[in-house]
Amino acid sequence: MNVTLYSQKNCMPCTGTKRALKRNSIEFTEVDVASAPDAADPILELGYRSTPVVIVEFDEGGQDHWDGYRPDKIEALAYLVAEGRGA
Template sequence: MTLTIYTKPQGCFGCTKTKELFAKAGIAFTEVDITTNDQALEYISEELGYSQAPVVVYEKDGSEDHWSGLNPSKVQHVIELHNT
């Protein structure tokens, strides 16, 4: 499973909380700062259609899903997928 979290590191409560939830569950992720990475910002806004951070993208067994914003139920779902 791969997990990428596109974040705004300064002042983004949802970003901080999402990272904390995955870290607490022991799930490794790649963090991408959209304030310093123009390609990442373009990807989440133009390709995925999001305008709110964080944007979480995960892939497991060839299946990909993503969402925007703090979403504890989606985080829990990914944690459960990781543990199966």
């Protein structure tokens, strides 16, 4: 499973999402949407206009994504990781 967090500085929901992912031992790659002109392109293509956005690509195929601070989604990912299905 590959998890990517699209975030930006001074974004409280981004900070909360990052902390929750770390607290639940979910490995992720963080992309600062202000870091490069095209850094936000993947989330813009999905229709998102604000951060945070989390994109999860599952090993067996498929994808999930959401915006905002979503502890319910993060807990579901933590469950998959604990069950060995997220590796």
